[in-house]
Amino acid sequence: MSDSTHPHTPPVGAPALAIRGLVKRFGDKTAVNGINLDVPAGSFFGLVGPNGAGKTTSLSMATGLLRPDAGDAWVHGTSVWGQPLEAKKLMGILPDGVRLFDRLTGEQLVTYAGLLRGMDADTVHERTKDLLAALDLAKDAGTLVVDYSAGMTKKIALASALIHAPKVLVLDEPFESVDPVSAANIRDILTDYVGSGGTVIVSSHVMDLVQRMCDHVAVIAGGNVLAAGTVDEVRGSESLEDRFVQLVGGRNTSTGLAWLRTS
Amino acid sequence: MVAHLLRLKLDLLRNSLKRSTMAVVGLVIGGLYGLGMLVLVLVGLVLLGSADLEIASTVIVLAGSAVILGWLVIPVLAAGVDMTLDPARFTTFAIPMRTLLTGLALSGLIGIPGAITALAALGTVGTWWRHPLAAVAAVVCAALAVMTCIVASRAMTAASSNLAASRRFKDVSGLVLLIPLMLLGPIIAGTSDVLRNFAEVLPALARTLSWTPLGAAWSVPADLAGGHYGAAGLKFLIAVGTLAGLLWLWKIFLARALVTPAHSGGARKTAGNIGFFRWFPATPTGAVAARSLTYWFRDPRYAAGLVISPLLPLVFVLVGVQSGSMFMLLFAGAIATYLMCWFISTDISYDNTAFALHVATGVSGAADRMGRALACAVIAVPLGIVYTVVGAALNDAWAYxxxxxxxxxxxxxxxxxxxxxxxxxxxYNVPAPGESPLKSKPGNSFSSVLVQMAGVTGVAVMVLPVAVLSIVGVLAQQAHLSWIALAVALVLGTLFLVLGIRWGGRIYDKRAPELLLAVSKDS
Incomplete structure (x- = not known):
């Protein structure tokens, strides 16, 4: 695929992730409606939106998992769909709603992810040990992933995404069903990672978390980007949650379930 | 409330039919088959009435005992297959125990197996129509026996529900069920010979069984017809006692199952053992091979292939032996090898969305294809060689x-x-990870059947030169043709493998995201 087939060209200055004109239709339904997005290098970027907004579809297309109907994404200037191998080397991906090779033990799964990336055995062994310890999975390293709890499964998937020390991390709903202690540990790891020059993109629908953790945010609904920028720019004087509801709409203003009142 | 549980069972049945027309076709075919069997059984039972009392009693007690035994054993083995009205799902509802017991027991009658068992049991009334007293007793005893069947299976399910919730148990039970299914043909052929020789043993066996919980209910009418009122009374007490005992056990097990949430088994293990990953080179190809090989042993869907592939040729061979020809034995290795190797044509479908890891890491098509083929070959080649050598040895056909x-x-x-x-x-639409390998997936379109047929034909055409040389060599007793076959095979086999992996790798590199999308839709 040459660049001439793309209607858009990579932006100058090469942000960590640049999305240009991504479109995806499933049948009659347009899931992602030609979005543009720039994720600055070294930012902690939150992608928020209601259920079915197109977050997962957009991230899948931006990471090379789902072929877009139009548009492309660039990771540090490398086209995801033009030079997929080079682009994938720069990215660590935690997709949401996909299975893992869960008949492997946790240790085997992380090792597998490292070896698939073509890393050498010693580095893989070393990093697997470090990751399992950092994510508090060392005691369950030899347990099959199928026997893990939901939170542990998220953590082992995160470990698999981190093993090759990517420059950009794309995490789809990384905190879902993760316990508060592990979530805090993961946040520390991610903050360190951003501090050392890495870029993190997380999707979430927990506004509070995004407001506290991220420095940049984009609001997606109905397959369009409604707002994007630094968190302060997007929220203005309001809380992110209020601003989000304002942008997306759909709040119920009726009196609610009167019979549910206990007094 | 009992009516609600019955309605629930009916709704579940109806909704499962709504999901696809194939399910309706399945139910209709299953129903017709069951109905046909039922008519045969009923006619047989009535005809049995005109036979000798001893024979009638033997047949009914043996068949009846087998039915109760079946109800007792099958739910446990099939635990991974069907758990409609699983008691664990009722934990959050406050249903009185007595109501739950009655509802679950009666719902057991809904569905093909329950209905057929009930009707066939009532058919024994037809056997005893010449003896009015026995016929009346048969109605009561049939009801007793059917309730025993259902309560026994429910008690067994409740007792094992803790066990059945553990993944390990589900994994193993599906496989255990496969083996007798595979060998059903030869087993029936074999045992019918044995039964013919031991015809005189059967009445004694039936007499013994009639004093046990399995056969007691079935033999009461026969004893009444024969005038043994004392024995009939005692056996009736045994039957009632059995049902009461089972009910009591079921109640205890169910009470325990309701307060014990389902758990997933497996002890915690620390790091240090990466299994097959140690054996293969630390490259993407080696990693894919190690992962695939791990799955052949650890995923029941692959393990089922591992069990079926060596067994199926044995079935052919057993049939061959019974007909007195050992010729098939020579090629058992070839059949086993083919079955196992062709299995990986569904590899990515079996990966399901876990395949996303391959797409995300950008592993090359050649490495992916090569790794999967390598893992399969590690098992299939030794298996094929052992089978072929043993086949040659048994036929004393070393020359070929x-x-x-x-x-x-x-x-x-x-x-x-x-x-x-x-x-x-x-x-293809295959059982998802964690599902029973026996679970049939409707919705495989006609085109995917055509694709599979094309694959089988393709392989056949590709090996045709070798097959002709090899088979003609044996039939014409020309040993030198066998050597030519081997030489051609080595050249062609290597060529096919290399070309296949290259071509497959190229398609993979182009279509990896499309493959991921396809398996996401199938699941």
Whole structure:
């Protein structure tokens, strides 16, 4: 695929992730409606939106998992769909709603992810040990992933995404069903990672978390980007949650379930 | 409340039918088959009434005992297959125990097995129509026996529900069920011979069984018809006692199952053992091979293939032996090898969305194809060689070993090569990870059947030269043809494998995201 087939060209200055004109239709339904997005290098970027907004579809297309109907994404200037191998080397991906090779033990799964990336055995062994310890999975390293709890499964998937020390991390709903202690540990790891020059993109629908953790945010609904920028720019004087509801709409203003009142 | 549980069972049945027309067709075919069997059984039972009392009693007690035993054992083995109205799902509802017991027991009658058992049991009334007292007793005893069947199976399910919730148990039970299914034909052929020889033992066996919980209810009418009122009374007490005892056990097990949430088994294990990953080189190809090989042993869906592939040729061989010909034995290795190697044509479908890891890491098509083929070959090649050598030894046909060995090796190359292409191009609707390997998936379209047929034909055409040389060599007793077959096989097999992996790899590189999308839709 040459660049001439793309209607858009990579932006100058090469942000960590640049999305240009991504479109995806499933049948009659347009899931992602030609979005543009720039994720600055070294930012902690939150992608928020209601259920079915197109977050997962957009991230899948931006990471090379789902072929877009139009548009492309660039990771540090490398086209995801033009030079997929080079682009994938720069990215660590935690997709949401996909299975893992869960008949492997946790240790085997992380090792597998490292070896698939073509890393050498010693580095893989070393990093697997470090990751399992950092994510508090060392005691369950030899347990099959199928026997893990939901939170542990998220953590082992995160470990698999981190093993090759990517420059950009794309995490789809990384905190879902993760316990508060592990979530805090993961946040520390991610903050360190951003501090050392890495870029993190997380999707979430927990506004509070995004407001506290991220420095940049984009609001997606109905397959369009409604707002994007630094968190302060997007929220203005309001809380992110209020601003989000304002942008997306759909709040119920009726009196609610009167019979549910206990007094 | 009891009516609600019955309605629930009916709704579940109806909704499962609504999901696809194939399910309706399945139910209709199953129902017609059951109905046909039922008519045969009922006619048989009535005819049995005119037979000798001893024979009638023996047949009914033996068959009846087998039915109760079946109800007792099958739910446990099939735990991974069907758990409609699983007691664990009622934990959050406050249903009185007595109501739950009655509802679950009666709902057991809904569905093909329950209905057929009930009707067939009532059919025993027809056997005793010449003896009014026995006929009346048969109605009561049939009801008793059917309730025993259902309560026994429910008690067993409740007792094992803790066990059945553990993944390990589900994994193993599905496999255990496979083996008798596979060998059903030869077993029936074998046991019918044995039964003919031991015809005189059966009445004694039936007499013994009639005093046990399995046979007591079935033999009461026969004893009444024969005038043994004392024995009939005692056996009736045994039957009632059995039902009461089972009910009591069921209540205890159910009470325990309701307060014990389902758990997933498996002890915690620390790091240090990466299994097959140690054996293979630390490259993407080696990693894919190690992962695939792990799955052959650890995923029941693959393990089922591992069990079926060596067993199926044995079935052919057993049939051959019974007909007095050992010729098939020479090619058992080739058949086993083909079955196992072609299995990987559905590899990516079996990965399901876990395949996303391969797409995300950008592993090359050649490495992916090669790794999967390698893992399969590690098992299939030794298996094929052992089978072929043993086949030659049993036939004392050492001279033709090169030919049969050649066919086996050519099949490895051809089926792995073509499967590597097919699995990069087509996906199928297969049981998802964690589902029973026996679970049939409706919704495989006609076109995917055509694709599979094309694959089988393709492999056959590819190995045709070797097969002709090898088989003609044996039939014409020309040993030198066998050596030519081996030489051709080595060349062709290698060629097919290399070309298949290259071509498959190229398709994979182009279509990896499309493959991921396809398996996401199938699941």
């Amino acid at each position: 070993l090169p030919g049969t060995l050649g066919l086996t090796l050519a099949l490895v190359g051809a089926s792995l090569g073509l499967a590597s292409v097919f699995s990069a191009r087509f996906t």
